[in-house]
Amino acid sequence: MRAGGAGYIFATMRRLGLLIPVICCGLLACKEDDAAEGTEAGESGESTAASSDPTDPDPTGSGTQGSAQTGDEGSATGTSATDPTTSTASGESTGEDTVTGGTTTDDTTGGPPALEWTFDDVFGRANVDDDDANGKEDWFDGRFDGDNELAQQVLPGSVLDALPAGSRVRLTLSGPGTDLRAWIGDEIVLGGTQGAPILEHVLTPSGGDVTLEWEFLGHNTQADLTISLLDAQDAEVENFVAAVRASPLITNHHLQPAEHAWVVAVSGGQSYNNASMVQAMESVLGDKLTKVPEENYDYDVWIQDEFEWATTRSSDGGRMNVVIDSIRNRGLDDMPEDSLVGPDYVAQTWGEGPKTSYDSFGNLDASPPVTVDGVFYPFGRIYYGRYNGEGINAKMAEFLVSQEVQKPFEIDTTWLCVGHVDEYSTFVPDPSAPKGFRLLLADVPAMYKILDALPKATNLPLYNKDYGYGSIGEIVGDAGLRAYNEDIQADHLDSIRAVFKQELGLDDADIISVPTIFEGINNCGAVALTPGTVNLAMFNFEGEPAHAFVPDPFMRSTFGDQNADPVIADYKARMPKDLVLHFVDNWNVYHTNLGEVHCGTNVQRAPLANWWEEN
Numbered sequence: 001m002r003a004g005g006a007g008y009i010f011a012t013m014r015r016l017g018l019l020i021p022v023i024c025c026g027l028l029a030c031k032e033d034d035a036a037e038g039t040e041a042g043e044s045g046e047s048t049a050a051s052s053d054p055t056d057p058d059p060t061g062s063g064t065q066g067s068a069q070t071g072d073e074g075s076a077t078g079t080s081a082t083d084p085t086t087s088t089a090s091g092e093s094t095g096e097d098t099v100t101g102g103t104t105t106d107d108t109t110g111g112p113p114a115l116e117w118t119f120d121d122v123f124g125r126a127n128v129d130d131d132d133a134n135g136k137e138d139w140f141d142g143r144f145d146g147d148n149e150l151a152q153q154v155l156p157g158s159v160l161d162a163l164p165a166g167s168r169v170r171l172t173l174s175g176p177g178t179d180l181r182a183w184i185g186d187e188i189v190l191g192g193t194q195g196a197p198i199l200e201h202v203l204t205p206s207g208g209d210v211t212l213e214w215e216f217l218g219h220n221t222q223a224d225l226t227i228s229l230l231d232a233q234d235a236e237v238e239n240f241v242a243a244v245r246a247s248p249l250i251t252n253h254h255l256q257p258a259e260h261a262w263v264v265a266v267s268g269g270q271s272y273n274n275a276s277m278v279q280a281m282e283s284v285l286g287d288k289l290t291k292v293p294e295e296n297y298d299y300d301v302w303i304q305d306e307f308e309w310a311t312t313r314s315s316d317g318g319r320m321n322v323v324i325d326s327i328r329n330r331g332l333d334d335m336p337e338d339s340l341v342g343p344d345y346v347a348q349t350w351g352e353g354p355k356t357s358y359d360s361f362g363n364l365d366a367s368p369p370v371t372v373d374g375v376f377y378p379f380g381r382i383y384y385g386r387y388n389g390e391g392i393n394a395k396m397a398e399f400l401v402s403q404e405v406q407k408p409f410e411i412d413t414t415w416l417c418v419g420h421v422d423e424y425s426t427f428v429p430d431p432s433a434p435k436g437f438r439l440l441l442a443d444v445p446a447m448y449k450i451l452d453a454l455p456k457a458t459n460l461p462l463y464n465k466d467y468g469y470g471s472i473g474e475i476v477g478d479a480g481l482r483a484y485n486e487d488i489q490a491d492h493l494d495s496i497r498a499v500f501k502q503e504l505g506l507d508d509a510d511i512i513s514v515p516t517i518f519e520g521i522n523n524c525g526a527v528a529l530t531p532g533t534v535n536l537a538m539f540n541f542e543g544e545p546a547h548a549f550v551p552d553p554f555m556r557s558t559f560g561d562q563n564a565d566p567v568i569a570d571y572k573a574r575m576p577k578d579l580v581l582h583f584v585d586n587w588n589v590y591h592t593n594l595g596e597v598h599c600g601t602n603v604q605r606a607p608l609a610n611w612w613e614e615n
């Protein structure tokens, strides 16, 4: 059976009459019983009407930055993939399809070389950027010089020129015909154009290569191209099925090298000032850190929440940098358009309607590569807070599911006030770990174990100022707080741990428990009381040590002396040795405003694996 709803294409390659099934592997993270994944999320119905005419001066699909997406995967392979088990039973016996006319004959007779009727698959990327800076997504522009999102597929002259006289080549497209198209020169020969898509094109070889240039409307668009050899009587004597696919949109995980980082610098006096944190980052990152001016963006420091970096890549080496722009739309809303978007850089939005805190991208993350029940996910798996229909916008979730390769899973953040997955989880690289990483998970008993062993008289000036706990003793002696936290562990964190283990194939050795206790906010939910040290910024640049910027827990009397902080000492002992830890003051600007370092930073990362090679 086929897997993934669309990803696997059994191309039938007949060579000298032998039927050889080939799996064209562009899709990862698939196995047979994944077949239902992602097949319902296509939105081709919305995208096709507006997109079909590249010369249309005012396509209504200009809203496709975000809404026009992949085709109906259900039909993408439904008509063309050849099941090898049924093909062999169809009566095509050895020798039956031998091409005659001089190019091919049976090896046993010692004739001329066999015709190899095989062609390259196409692994491109959607043309969603604006290379010509005309304010219009390039798919809607038609052809222009400098548009680098077209993927070439060459039908080699070495094959075409050797065909018997009178031969022709028929190209048949099956799949979401309006969401992709093939050009020969300035002519669209297949796929989306004005009116109905062109599904068939017959060409007469006239010497030399024929180059198809494929263009895609949405990410992860998939189709099959059947390349048939017709004899002088137009009878089919050979065919080959090539996969034609646009890159899925792939989000980043923390094992990918960082390329650049952003933080919003604020300096609103003593009580609203992150200068020491920013300076600590700058001393390590230098010009790889952009300090975003607060005044440009309404003093919105939550840059993790406004956008998420992702990439699409093509097998010709091309890369599109996609800023998934949240529907959060607070102060930083314009920042991607102001300073990130340009050729090969695009901002796209999925989802609409009433936005909630769940739509911030502190609530969207991806694990490092994992193997789960024998299925390898080379790009990890996406996870986001969504539980019983409450969580990240359904359209956003649907889109991420439709990209298939990072098979998302939902996890519960509804018990939190802010409601983001980064409030209790993150991943850090660890070369010494069995899987090369550790999952950090917030853990209540681990914090009480530290605090219960400390002198109760230890003063806690910052906790006193903002939470009314003047000492360690006042925290550990608050029976209500302890009961509340024990419930959080039993009711939420234990099951979250189980979900991570199941969905990512982890065991306890892969997980580091990170001491954290929460407080409850009336009619809202839980927030970290002790700074959420899972909520860290992972800055790991190629060829440099991995630096983690972690909220200073301030579990001490004297601010300046981090060596006197028992929570820091404990944290250092738990973390991977290769990680360089920086404890930064995020108390006033972030912690007491219900976020931490991760919420206040954003990182662009380099892709690692090639989706078209993995299987």
Ligand SMILES: [Ca+2]
Pocket: 129, 130, 131, 132, 133, 134, 135, 136, 137, 138, 141
């Ligand atoms: Ca354009």
Ligand SMILES: [Ca+2]
Pocket: 127, 128, 129, 130, 131, 138, 147, 148, 149
């Ligand atoms: Ca382009």
Ligand SMILES: [Ca+2]
Pocket: 129, 130, 131, 147, 148, 149, 343, 344
């Ligand atoms: Ca481009």
